[in-house]
Every structure is written in C-alpha cells, then in structure tokens.
Amino acid sequence: MAARTLFDKIWDDHVVERLEDETCILYIDRHLLHEVTSPQAFEGLRMTGRRLRHPEATVAVVDHNVPTTDRSQPIEEPQSRLQVETLERNVREFGVPYFPLQSPQQGIVHVVGPEQGISLPGMTIVCGDSHTSTHGAMGSLAFGIGTSEVEHVMATQTLLQKPAKNMRVTVEGQVGPGVTAKDIMLAIIGRIGTAGGTGHVIEFAGSAIRALDMAGRMTICNMSIEAGARAGLVAPDDTTFDYVRGRPFAPKDDAFELACAYWRTLTTDADAVFDTEVFLRAEDIVPNVTWGTSPEDVLPIDGVIPDPESCDDPAQAAAWRRMLDYMGLKVGEKIAGTKVDVVFIGSCTNSRIEDLRSAADIARGRKVAEGVRALIVPGSGLVKAQAEAEGLDRVFLDAGFEWREAGCSMCLGMNPDRLTAGQRCASTSNRNFEGRQGPGGRTHLCSPAMAAAAAVTGCLTDVRVFSGVAEAL
Amino acid sequence: MQKFTTLTAVAAPMPNENIDTDQIIPARFLKTIQRTGLGKFAFAAQRYDADGQERPDFVLNREPYRHAEILVTYDNFGCGSSREHAPWALLDFGVRCVIAPSFADIFYNNCFKNGILPIQLPREICDALMSDATMGANARLTVDLERQVVVRPDGEEIPFVVDPFRRHMLIEGLDDIALTLRHEGDISAYESERAKEKPWMPKIVLGSGS
Numbered sequence: 005m006a007a008r009t010l011f012d013k014i015w016d017d018h019v020v021e022r023l024e025d026e027t028c029i030l031y032i033d034r035h036l037l038h039e040v041t042s043p044q045a046f047e048g049l050r051m052t053g054r055r056l057r058h059p060e061a062t063v064a065v066v067d068h069n070v071p072t073t074d075r076s077q078p079i080e081e082p083q084s085r086l087q088v089e090t091l092e093r094n095v096r097e098f099g100v101p102y103f104p105l106q107s108p109q110q111g112i113v114h115v116v117g118p119e120q121g122i123s124l125p126g127m128t129i130v131c132g133d134s135h136t137s138t139h140g141a142m143g144s145l146a147f148g149i150g151t152s153e154v155e156h157v158m159a160t161q162t163l164l165q166k167p168a169k170n171m172r173v174t175v176e177g178q179v180g181p182g183v184t185a186k187d188i189m190l191a192i193i194g195r196i197g198t199a200g201g202t203g204h205v206i207e208f209a210g211s212a213i214r215a216l217d218m219a220g221r222m223t224i225c226n227m228s229i230e231a232g233a234r235a236g237l238v239a240p241d242d243t244t245f246d247y248v249r250g251r252p253f254a255p256k257d258d259a260f261e262l263a264c265a266y267w268r269t270l271t272t273d274a275d276a277v278f279d280t281e282v283f284l285r286a287e288d289i290v291p292n293v294t295w296g297t298s299p300e301d302v303l304p305i306d307g308v309i310p311d312p313e314s315c316d317d318p319a320q321a322a323a324w325r326r327m328l329d330y331m332g333l334k335v336g337e338k339i340a341g342t343k344v345d346v347v348f349i350g351s352c353t354n355s356r357i358e359d360l361r362s363a364a365d366i367a368r369g370r371k372v373a374e375g376v377r378a379l380i381v382p383g384s385g386l387v388k389a390q391a392e393a394e395g396l397d398r399v400f401l402d403a404g405f406e407w408r409e410a411g412c413s414m415c416l417g418m419n420p421d422r423l424t425a426g427q428r429c430a431s432t433s434n435r436n437f438e439g440r441q442g443p444g445g446r447t448h449l450c451s452p453a454m455a456a457a458a459a460v461t462g463c464l465t466d467v468r469v470f471s472g473v474a475e476a477l
Numbered sequence: 478m479q480k481f482t483t484l485t486a487v488a489a490p491m492p493n494e495n496i497d498t499d500q501i502i503p504a505r506f507l508k509t510i511q512r513t514g515l516g517k518f519a520f521a522a523q524r525y526d527a528d529g530q531e532r533p534d535f536v537l538n539r540e541p542y543r544h545a546e547i548l549v550t551y552d553n554f555g556c557g558s559s560r561e562h563a564p565w566a567l568l569d570f571g572v573r574c575v576i577a578p579s580f581a582d583i584f585y586n587n588c589f590k591n592g593i594l595p596i597q598l599p600r601e602i603c604d605a606l607m608s609d610a611t612m613g614a615n616a617r618l619t620v621d622l623e624r625q626v627v628v629r630p631d632g633e634e635i636p637f638v639v640d641p642f643r644r645h646m647l648i649e650g651l652d653d654i655a656l657t658l659r660h661e662g663d664i665s666a667y668e669s670e671r672a673k674e675k676p677w678m679p680k681i682v683l684g685s686g687s
Contacts, residue, residue, distance in 0.1 A: 020667040021660050027642050029660055031667055033678070041560065043510035054654070060680035069508065083508035090510050101683045122681060134559040134583060148583055150561035151512075152590035152653070160657045162664060166640075198495060199553040202582060232556065234582050259677035266675070298495055319551065323494060416504040416558075425527075435557060437499040439522050 007273035009170045010239050011205045014145040014270065018128045020162055030165045033127035035157045036113050037064040037100065039091040040418070041132030045155035046094040054159045056098040061161065063122055064095050064102040067112045068418045072381050072408035075105055084419065098158075111384025111410040114138040114352035118222065119384055121251025125240035125267040130157055135352045135434065136235075137228040141221035142248070143240030143270050145205070148229065168234045169203050169279040172272075174210035177286035182468040184362065185220030186354060186432070186451035188212065188284075189227045190292035194302030196282060201233030204280060207272060208238050212286035218247040219358035226353045227434050230299040239271045291467050294436045294449040295339055296327035301436070303339050305454070305466040311335045330438055331446050332426070340464055342448070346429040347372075347459040348441070349405075349452050350381030351415035354432035357390045359452040364391075364399045366456035366470060372404035373462030379406045379421065381413040405459065417442045430458035479592035480650035484573050485619040486546030489536050490610035496550060497557035498584060502566040504558075515562055516569030537570070541614045547574045549603060549610045549618075554595075555584025564591045574620050576627065578603050589643045590653065594622060596637045605629070622648060 008016070020029040035058075042064070049056065056062065069084035079085040088105070095102040103109045109116060114135050117123035125143035130136060132154040139146035153163055173192055193200075206228050213224065221238045228236025238244075245264055248254045255263045290304045303310075309328070312335070315321035328335065333342070349355070349363050360382065372378045380400050382388035388410055391397055397407045414421040415433035417440075423429055425444025432455050433440075436447035448464060457467040506518040523535050531538045537545065548567075554577040555563060564587045567575070573593055578600040580588075588595045598606070609630055610616045619628035622644060626634040646653065657664075671678065 021663045023642065025640055025642050027640075029657060029663065031664075031671070040507050044512050044561075047510070052654070060682055063681050081508075087508050087510060101681045121679075124679075132559060132561075134557065136559075148559035150559055150564075150583060150587035150590060152561060152587065156654050156657065159654045160664060161668075162657060164653055164657060198556055199579060199581070202553070202579060229557075232553065232581060253679050253681055255677040255679055259679075263675075263677040266677075319492075319494060416499075418504050418507065435497075435499070437497050437557060439503055440499050443503070443522060443527075 007276040009272045009276045009278065010143070010207055010237060010270055011145065011168065011170055012276070014126060014128065015167055017126070026166045027164055028167070029162045030128060031162050032130055032157050033061060034122060034129040035062045036117055036129065036131035036136070037062060037154070038068055038113050038131070038133065039066050039087045040068045041151050042094065042154055043087065043090045044151050045158055046098065048155040049098070049158055056100065056158050057161045059099040059101070062100050064091060064100050065110060065113050065116055066091060066105055068412045068416070070105055070411040071419055072411045072413045072421060075409060081420070108385040108389065111387065112352045112355065112412055114226065115355060115383030115387065118142060118218065119251070119386060121248060121254030124248060124254060124263070125244055126270050130163065134229040135226050137233070138222050138226040138352055140225040140228065140235050140237035141218060143237060143244055143267065145235055145237065147235040168205040171201055171204040171206045171233065171280040171282070172278045173206055173208050173282045173284070175208070175212035175284045175286050176210040177212055178215070179212055179286045179289055182291050182453065183289050184451040184453060185216050185223040187289055187292045189224045190294065190302045190449065191284060191289045192282070193227065193231045193299050194292070195284065196231055197300045198230060198298055199232040201228065201231040204233050206231065206233045206236040208236060213238060214241065217358060218243060219356040222356065223353055227299070230434055240267045291451065291454050293339055293454065293464055295331065295333060296324065297330055297436055297438045299434070299436060299449060301327065305340050305464065307339055309333045309335050309337050309339060340466055342464045343428065344376060344430045344458050344463060345427040346423060347376060347378040347455050348381070348414040348429055348431040348433065349379065349455050350383070350413050351433035352383065353434045354452050355381060355383030355387065357387050359432065360387065360391050360396050363452040363456035364396045366453055366467065367403040367405060367460065368399050370403055370460040372459050376459055376462050378404065378459040379408060379414060381408045382410050384410045403460065414441050416440060430455045430464060478590070478650050478652060481573065481592055481594050481622050481647040483619065483621045483623065484546060485617060486573070487541045487544050488547035488549050488606065488610040488616050488618045489542040489545035490607050491536060491548055491550040492607055494551040495553045495556055498555055498560050498563040499557055501555070501563040502560065507560060507562050512565050513569055515566035516571065519566040519570045541616070544571065546571050547576065547618055547620065548572055549606045550575065550577045551600070551603065552577065552579045554580050556581035559583045561587045561591070564588050564593050568593055576603060576606055589647060592647065592650065594620065594647060596620070596627065596639070598635065598637055602635055
C-alpha cells in the first residue's frame with residue numbers, strides 16, 4: 005500500500021462506501037451535541053419519523069447559552085432558556101446521554117469530550133460547532149458540521165464527505181520562556197492566513213508540538229479552523245495514552261491495551277507526501293497578540309500597529325483601515341501598552357486546568373488593575389473543582405478576578421457575558437471578529453498568561469517582563 | 478430542499494474579503510429553534526444602527542439590492558463558525574446564490590444542504606461581476622446550474638465548475654439522508670466489521686462511567 009498520512013489512515017478506516025466523484029459515506033464514531041445547533045436537527049428527525057441511530061455514540065451538553073453565575077434559578081433570558089429546555093426535551097425523547105447544567109461534569113463540549121474519555125484516538129468525531137477540531141489533539145479526525153449534517157449523523161451515523169488535502173505544519177525546536185501553545189498557533193495562523201488551510205486537514209508535527217501537553221495540543225488543534233482547515237490533528241503518543249488512561253468513558257484494562265496497540269499504528273508513514281508543508285522554528289516564536297478583526301492579524305507583543313500604506317494589495321489596505329478604525333488603534337504605535345477594559349480567560353481554546361495554572365502564576369500576589377474587569381471561566385465543572393482543590397480560585401479572587409461557572413461565556417456572548425460597544429478585551433478565546441464578544445467590542449487574542457498580565461497591568465503587556473515567568477511556564 | 482435549476486436575479490456587490498459567519502448572522506440571533514425567520518437579522522451589525530434603524534449606506538438596504546438573490550463577494554466568504562444559521566439567514570432574506578473567488582469549507586458545504594448555490598470563480602471574473610452588480614436595477618445575472626454558466630448583463634457566458642454529485646442533489650432537490658439510507662445494508666455491514674475489529678470501542682451510557 006502507498007505511504008499514507010495519519011489523516012489518510014483514519015479516513016480509510018472509516019469509509020463505509022465510495023460513491024461517485026470521490027464522495028464517501030464516512031462512518032462517525034462520536035457525535036457531540038449542544039443546544040444551539042441541534043434543535044432543528046431533532047425537529048427534522050421528528051418530521052420524517054426517523055430514529056436516532058446510535059444514542060450510545062452521542063453525547064449532549066449545554067454550554068453556549070448558560071449563565072456563568074448563580075445557577076440555582078432558571079435561566080433568565082427566555083430564548084436561551086427555551087433552547088436549553090428544548091435540548092432537555094430532545095435528549096429525553098431520543099435517549100441521548102446528557103450532562104445537564106447542574107451536573108458536576110457540565111462544561112464546554114470541547115473540554116468535556118476529552119476530559120470524559122469520550123473523544124479517543126483514531127476516532128471520527130463531529131459536532132455542530134467549528135471548534136470540534138479541538139478533539140484532533142487526541143489523534144482523531146474531528147471536525148465541525150452544520151445542522152443539516154448533524155441530522156444526517158443522527159439518522160445514519162455517517163456523513164457524505166470528500167477527502168481533504170493533507171497539510172503538515174512542523175514546529176521544530178524549543179519555545180522560549182513565556183511562549184505557550186497559543187502563541188505557537190497564533191504564529192502559524194499569522195503565517196498561513198485564515199484561508200491558508202482551506203480544503204486541508206492539518207497535521208501538527210515537530211519537536212515543539214511533541215513537547216506540548218494535551219491541553220496545549222488542544223489549543224493548537226482548536227484554532228485549526230481559524231487557519232481555514234477542516235480539522236487539525238496530532239499523532240497520538242505516550243502523552244496521549246497517559247492522558248486517556250483512566251478517563252471515565254475510556255476503555256479499561258485489557259480493552260485499553262488492545263485499543264492502545266491500534267492507536268500506536270496511527271502515525272504518518274515516513275515517506276508519505278503532503279499536499280502542503282509549512283515549517284516554523286520554535287525559537288522564532290514570541291508571545292503574540294492580535295491587533296485586527298481577523299485571527300491572522302497577529303503581532304509579536306513587541307511589535308507596532310501596521311501601516312495600511314505598506315500593503316501591496318489595495319483591497320487589503322482598505323480592510324486594514326477599516327480594522328484600525330473599528331479597533332481604535334493608531335498606525336505605528338506599540339501594541340504593548342494598549343489599555344484594556346476587560347480580560348476574559350476561558351473558552352474551548354484556553355480554559356483547561358493547565359491554562360488556569362498559567363494565568364494564576366501571573367495573578368498570584370498581584371491585583372487586577374483599577375478599572376479592569378477580569379473574568380475567569382473554567383471550561384468545565386471538573387476543571388473548576390480541580391482549580392479550587394489547588395487553591396487557584398483564591399489566587400484569582402484575592403487578585404480581584406471574577407471566578408465563574410463553566411460555559412462558552414464571553415467567547416461569543418450568547419449568555420449575558422458580553423462586551424459593550426468600544427470596550428477593549430484581552431481574551432484567550434479564538435475569534436476577534438467584529439462584534440464577536442458583543443456588538444462594538446474590540447478583541448485582542450492572546451494566551452492565558454498574557455491575558456493575566458494584561459489584567460494586572462491594565463494594558464497589553466509582554467508576559468516575559470514578569471520575574472519567574474521562565475520557571476512558571 | 479428547494480431545487481436549484483436557473484435563477485435570474487439582482488446581484489448585490491459585497492466587495493470585502495473574509496466575510497465571516499458572525500457578520501452574516503451574529504451569535505445573539507442564534508437562539509432560535511427554527512430554521513426560518515432569520516432573514517431580518519442577516520448582516521445585522523452592518524444593516525442596522527444601535528436603535529435598530531436601517532443604515533441607508535448598507536448595500537442590502539438600498540434598491541434594488543433589497544431584492545438581491547445573488548451576492549457577489551471576495552475571498553474566504555463564510556469563514557469562522559459552522560453555524561448553519563448563516564445560510565438559513567441568507568436564504569430567508571432571499572439569497573439563492575453566492576459568487577466568490579473562495580469560500581470557507583463548512584459554509585460552502587452548508588449552502589448545498591439548503592438549496593443555495595455557492596459558485597467559485599477567479600478573482601478577475603469576480604471583479605467583472607462586481608462591476609456588473611454595481612449597475613443597480615440593471616445588475617441582473619442569470620445563473621444556470623444545468624448548463625453551469627453565469628450569464629452577465631451583456632450576455633457573456635462564464636462557465637463554472639461544481640461537483641457533479643452536489644449539482645445533481647441541487648437540481649433534483651434531493652434529501653441527503655434518504656440517499657444515504659439507501660446504503661443501510663453497507664452501514665450495518667461496516668458496523669458488524671467494526672465491532673469485530675474494535676471490540677474496545679466504548680458505548681456512552683451514563684452511569685457506566687466511573
């Protein structure tokens with residue numbers, strides 16, 4: 005057989021049938037649901053009298069709409085409440101395993117899946133959510149789908165798909181102090197652009213990727229979609245297997261060993277050919293932050309706001325002028341020192357315990373700057389509980405951060421956690437689109453440590469100025 | 478799903494790159510449990526001011542573009558969130574066809590599931606169609622999916638490429654799920670084989686997790 009990539013292997017292993025013009029019926033191992041993109045799909049099943057083919061391969065959570073404050077009362081916003089209640093009615097009717105709002109395991113779907121051992125290496129995993137690419141960190145093929153496809157998976161446990169092209173992004177070397185997985189990924193997106201990965205699945209490789217823990221790999225794969233890719237993945241290795249072992253829904257004992265023997269075959273063959281290859285040196289990557297309204301607008305924290313006049317392409321220059329106006333930034337000024345109003349540490353990109361530890365290392369013994377509102381929103385109830393067991397909640401509360409319940413929160417502001425017009429936010433989330441965090445809000449994407457640094461200084465700050473950063477990170 | 482064969486309609490120019498799905502339909506309007514009714518929120522941030530009044534300078538608030546059924550735009554249209562609310566909002570507004578040099582993958586896919594035809598054409602051709610689209614009431618294009626051509630106002634025909642499978646599904650207005658369920662035997666056979674090859678594959682049953 006010809007040399008194959010990791011993506012090719014997982015793909016081939018899930019092809020049920022090849023149809024015309026390369027379209028395949030692709031088998032789906034795990035289907036994750038949340039309240040926003042599932043109601044119309046369940047309604048479709050009802051209208052056509054179709055059954056949910058495999059409830060035991062399906063899991064539902066509520067995350068997008070949920071309040072991240074007191075949960076003893078019903079959800080206040082009637083439409084949010086209706087969406088959550090609709091999901092609850094649907095999971096009862098169709099027998100879907102579900103982590104309700106009051107469950108200790110509730111959280112963001114892309115945090116819960118890996119944490120519970122629901123997402124495993126070698127699987128095909130889908131969800132009506134573009135950040136499903138996160139689960140690719142397990143060494144799985146995981147991608148976001150629309151609601152029509154959600155219904156298709158519900159009814160058939162398959163999707164009609166054409167194979168993607170193969171891209172490999174290799175990051176070799178060792179990152180410097182204060183440089184995190186988020187900075188690596190922002191550097192990659194800055195390099196290839198938000199359409200750089202269109203039509204591709206990206207395999208992340210190289211010693212700098214291998215050295216990352218699972219949380220870091222999830223951050224990288226999570227933002228594959230911001231590089232335009234269908235999915236991102238990292239070959240499973242001992243870091244992966246050690247993470248999976250003992251998770252509630254992972255195989256146990258002999259079954260685990262059997263699974264692991266298969267998972268070890270999931271690597272790209274040495275002579276496999278990629279359609280596109282990208283190389284970065286880890287030593288060249290510094291703490292990054294975005295300045296514009298597209299995730300490709302990346303600047304090193306010691307950089308200056310770029311000048312549209314320097315653009316060769318007049319359309320790009322016009323886009324930059326619009327962005328500068330929207331973001332309220334001046335050409336030629338240093339990005340460091342830009343004052344922030346809000347700091348958001350959370351989202352499926354950066355809300356795992358490792359992210360909170362990294363933010364706490366900066367927050368410890370310091371105070372949130374005057375006039376800054378800083379929110380910590382753990383990715384799941386279990387992340388929150390773990391952080392509390394480690395005393396991180398006290399670190400944050402003593403420093404003046406808000407310590408909240410798990411959910412998507414201010415990443416997209418479907419719940420009450422929103423920016424108001426003109427507010428500037430250092431955010432660990434994944435999109436800096438106009439209005440993403442609230443109409444008129446201005447988002448600067450960065451790592452948890454950089455966000456915490458912005459919280460305590462009141463402005464975008466190079467996290468490397470803090471003493472002890474080298475040891476802590 | 479509504480069939481797509483030919484369409485002659487007003488084309489609205491949206492000469493920006495990277496129009497993301499948060500622009501097409503902001504997150505605060507995703508709280509519906511229906512597919513319909515989102516047209517009034519399409520491009521809400523650009524279309525309305527803080528008081529909910531129409532901004533007269535926004536293209537879809539002007540005649541004849543209020544009735545546009547075709548959008549002509551630039552690279553990477555539909556990037557970002559997978560929300561199918563984006564094509565639902567376009568469809569509910571009346572848009573049946575989007576022409577751009579490139580599309581984000583998920584959005585592109587979602588269009589076909591909703592009877593919307595996304596057409597990919599080189600940037601220079603999109604430039605020409607963009608200038609056609611600025612001709613106001615004369616900005617009518619014809620999109621013929623059966624012959625795979627876009628007909629400009631001057632009669633020039635521009636061929637485009639689309640997957641034969643997707644073209645067939647659109648022209649016939651077919652339901653993907655019904656088509657896949659015809660392969661029920663293959664799916665069941667795959668599942669039996671999988672159970673043998675991957676006996677470790679866990680089932681998710683709540684209470685079974687430790």
